[in-house]
Structure formats: C-alpha cells, structure tokens
Amino acid sequence: MRDSAGIAVTGLGVTTAIGQGKAAFAQALFAGAHRFAVMDRPGRxxxxxxxxxxxxxxxxxxxxxxxxxxxxxLTGQVALATLEEAWTEARLDEFDPDRIGLVVGGSNLQQRELALAHDRHRAKPRFLRPSYGMSFLDTDLCGLCTSAFGIRGFAHTVGGASASGQLAIIEAAEAVASGRVDVCVALGALMDLSYWELLGLHSMGAMAPEECADAPALACRPFDRQRAGFVFGEACGALVIERLGARPDQERTRYADLSGWSVRLDGNRNPNPSLHGETAAIRQALDRAGLTAGDIDYVNPHGTASPVGDETEVAALRACGLTHAAINATKSITGHGLTAAGAVEAIAALLQMKHGRLHPTRNLTDPIDTSLRWVRDEAVEAEVRHCLSLSMGFGGINTALCMSTGDS
Known part of the structure; x- marks a missing residue:
C-alpha cells in the first residue's frame, strides 16, 4: 500500500485572467480562450x-x-475570493477550525503594491499607512485568510519560486497524511509583479522580450520552436485536501486522490534546469504512487516557453518513458502565474479529469519534439485515470504530483 493512500482533493477555487471560478475557467480552457495583451496595471x-x-x-x-x-x-483580495470558492464547495464550515490548516505557496507576493507605496510616499514617508508594517511580510496573507475564515490549526508560507503552488499542495498533503490536521487548504497565491521584477526577469532572459507586446496573442508558445520566454499571467488557485473517510458523503465533491508526490533539489542557485533533478522527481512521485510510467494517461507539464527549460523537460519526459501520455501546456492559455502556477495547473488537470476532456495548447505550430502526444489546436476527449503534474522553480527546485481517480 502506498503511504500517500487516503488523501483526496475535495474542493477547488480558481481566479485567473481567463475567468474567475471553476466553471468560467474550464470553459475558457477548453475553448483555448486567452486574455493576452499589453499589461497596463499601475506599477507595471x-x-x-x-x-x-x-x-x-x-x-x-x-x-x-x-x-x-x-x-x-490585490494579492489578498484575489486570495480571499479564491479561497471562498474552495471553502464553500468543500463545506469546511462543518470542520473543527482547530483541525484546519493553510499552506500559502509563494514569497514576495505583493511587490507591485509595495512599489506603488514607495513611489507615493517617497517625498512624505511619515504619511505611510500603518498597514505597510504587515503587508511587506508574507505572513500578512496567512493572517488575512485565517482571520477571515477562522482557521486555527496552522498556517505558513512556502517559497519555491515557480514551484511554490505545487509545493504548497505537497506540504498540505503531508500535513493531512501525518494527522497534524484533518483538512488543509493549499493556496497558490497571486504574485503581483511590479516593473522592477518584470525588468529583472526580462534582463535575465526568462521573460518573452518587449517586442512580443506587438503581437501579445502570439507571444506565449510553450514547446514551440519559436518560443522566446514566459509570458506573465495573474492567477491564484486553492485546493482543499483532506483525509478519506473524514465525512460520510465525501465522494460528493471528491475530485481525485493525491496518489504520489516528490520534491527534489539540484543544489543550484541559478535558474537553469536540471535533467537529473526533473527525472528524479518524476520517478520518485511515480514510485510513491505505486504507478509505472505506463499507467500515466496525461501529463500537465511545467512548460514555460523557456528556450532551455522546455528542451530539458521534454528530455525528462522521454527519459522517464512518458512519450505515450497526452500532453498540453496550460500556460499557453493562462500565462505563467509564477507562485500560483503549480496550484492553478493542478486545478486545470483535475477539471480535465472530471470533464473527460483535454484543453488545446495555443501557438504550438512547430513542436520541438514531434514524438510526444501533444494536444494542439482543439480540445480532445480523453479518459484520464492517472495524471502527472510537474513544476520547477529557480534555485533548483523540482516537484512532481500524481493524481488518480482509480487504480491502475
């Protein structure tokens, strides 16, 4: 028996540029609808x-x-709205608040708000709002959510760069598996970038160049030979994770079991990916789930459109024997949510499993590897019993998550 048995996802909440709420989000995914444009939020x-x-x-x-x-x-408002959707679906008001936990995925989440405050008060710093003393701390989001929803079990943040959202899911699953709490919410928080972060990511070559703003609908193209870097997309996702058997009617909202997971490091400060780290994470997650590569029906990859990152990820999928599995890239529709990406993409995978459909991959006109089973121009029908979701973050962080609706 796998040691992760008995852990399930029973509630989802999602807010993205393509839609707020599961219904709007799923509809946009399957249609391949997008909202890419030149960003004009103040502070960017x-x-x-x-x-x-x-x-x-x-x-x-x-x-x-x-x-x-x-x-x-904005990060806090989006977190509250997203958490409320997941909380309501999972009926968490029925739980003892002392047995509910919260893991927030992300760090340095409110940078745009802080940059705006710096600009606004540079000439009159003594007029700075007292709430600034809390808002520059990541724990502000924990305090906001726990006070609004009455969570009293535990709450903390986990920073894993672009793997933060999936890392939060793993931490929440382990908290439930250990019996620390009966239910735990994993929140992939909205990272609100300012112009400073955008310029920094651009200067290091991670983001798509500024000229992509001339044709924003074509800028985001994971796994395509014309890819030029990631395109940012505001997003937030919440997943409710609980122990099976905690409630008699749990099956009513059970999406899937979290059958296996893994976190592996490269021992590397820099942003370059590692084939060894990615393959190690995939293999460890499969082993924990008691699955083989052949059992995986669908892979939701990290797929940022990074020139090196996409090549490395494709090589990892090949090395792990996953060329038979269907693959699409959620970021091609939503953009890269950074700290939220892993949570939002796990939600996308769960909704596809529920609906028996896989969303298209936008702008995948010339795949870097034609041997893989890409879902390209249109959504396709598919039965997915076992899914593998992948996230990687700067600093050599590799995570993998197996989600299952039935036994192999």
Missing part, C-alpha cells in the same frame, strides 16, 4: 511594454466588508 510600466494576462475584474469574497478591503492588496 517604467518606459516598458510587456505582454501579459491581467485579471479584468474581480468578484470579491464576502468574508470582509468593503471598508476592510480597502487595506487589502
């Missing part, structure tokens, strides 16, 4: 033009009043 311009996908409007959660929300950043 400094004589620059970057392509990206920004949330157009937000239907705020109901846990805080309008007056309280005035001191809450």
């Amino acid at each position: 311009q400094l004589g620059t033009r970057f392509a990206g996908a920004e949330i157009a409007a937000l239907e705020a959660g109901t846990r805080l009043g309008t007056r309280e929300l005035r001191t809450v950043s």
